[in-house]
Amino acid sequence: MPESTASTEWFETARFGLFVHFGLYSLAARHEWVRSREAMSQEAYDRYLERFDPDLFDAGELARAAKAAGMRYAVLTAKHHDGFCLYDSALTSYTSQRAAGRDLVREFAEAMRAEGLRVGLYYSLLDWHHPDFTVDVHHPLRDTPAAREPRDMARYRAYLHGQVEELLTGYGPVDLLFFDFTYPGKGPDEWGSQELLAMARTLRPGILVNDRLGVPGDYVTPEQYQPDRPLERDGAPVTWEACHTLNGSWGYDRDNHEYKDPALLVRMLVESVACGGNLLLNVGPTGRGALDPRARQTLRAIGDWMALHERSVRGAGPxxxxxxxxxxxxxxxxxxxxxxxxxxxxxxxxxxxxxxxxxxxxxxxxxxxxxxxxxxxxxxxxxxxxxxxxxxxxxxxxxxxxxxxxxxxxxxxxxxxx
The missing domain is CATH 2.60.40.1180 (Golgi alpha-mannosidase II)
Incomplete structure (x- = not known):
């Protein structure tokens, strides 16, 4: 496997990024795991596919909001666990292009670059829509006859690799790849992690790849957890990024009002930098693709602080x-x-x-x-x-x-x- 040629300098200078979770689950408006949580059939979930119309998704506005908040890179969910793709994949019709005539990954990547932000893409290793993804403890069909159906993970693995190749060859420079996630029963062998990592480094030399393939990547990603000291592996410091939500849900969750105060989020950003890490802060656009008022207000409040204090975090460290x-x-x-x-x-x-x-x-x-x-x-x-x-x-x-x-x-x- 090719050794990583990635430099983490830009990443460790930026310190602050935007995470965007958007998909069919945004219409359900009750958490991005809604299909699994409610053991929903594909037919039941497809009611969101039939109504998917991101008419208020404005990638340019999103990029400007991120930049004004002091963020210098952004990561979009190109595909989440439900298997729905926000881009025009040749390997499936389960896409935003087919559903709404829009390639949202392309819109996102172009808008972020236009504002000078680095581009990151999230790709779920899980896929509850693909017929060869074996039914496991997280799968919506885990307690149905489908759990006993023969499925071929080799075919799914080829699909997974093919989709990642599409993302790395069809959308210009991709600076960061956020895979999600490895768990008992689904690990490096099932994903073909070594080959996947090698492909990413060959197609995009210099790309940063996270640690969720089950093999060492370029940076580690504590989730909904705030380290209070520098992170190390075998006694050596590692590059890391804490990813956090505004209210505990990654996708739009209409009735969840447990929002973190902007002052707490600023403190979390500073604490990350003081411990040698980054903060990736998530927003979940509504079912129509817009940021809800609370998310907009939070980003503006953080941006007001960053406008005066940016140099205490940008390019700073312990x-x-x-x-x-x-x-x-x-x-x-x-x-x-x-x-x-x-x-x-x-x-x-x-x-x-x-x-x-x-x-x-x-x-x-x-x-x-x-x-x-x-x-x-x-x-x-x-x-x-x-x-x-x-x-x-x-x-x-x-x-x-x-x-x-x-x-x-x-x-x-x-x-x-x-």
């Missing part, structure tokens, strides 16, 4: 410091960023930074922050410095009033030799 309580720290070159999860009264103490900082400011408005230093002999360099701090402590003097931003950030300019 600070290498032990962050004080109620803070998250990131670093980009000689700039250290302290994100304040709780606003302190007047003073913030930063152990070990005395003598290492040239200038301090609030990032959102560029207003200077005064500071005091405790030298190695315990002497205060400036009168009125708070007593009782250990040697080497840098103490910042903050305004009493918390800035009106989702997450206040202090930018510290480090000395030239840092």
């Amino acid at each position: 600070s290498g410091l032990t962050a004080p309580a109620n803070t998250l720290c990131t670093r980009a070159g000689r700039r250290l960023y302290v994100h304040l999860l709780a606003w302190p009264l007047r003073h913030l103490h930063l152990p070990g930074l005395a003598g290492r900082v040239r200038y301090a400011q609030l990032l959102h408005d560029g207003s200077e922050i005064g500071f005091h230093e405790q030298d190695g002999a315990g002497h205060e360099h400036v009168n009125m410095a708070p007593p009782g701090q250990p040697a080497g402590t840098l103490t910042l003097t903050l305004p009493v009033t918390r800035p009106d931003v989702l997450l206040p950030v202090i930018e510290l300019e480090l000395a030239d030799d840092e």
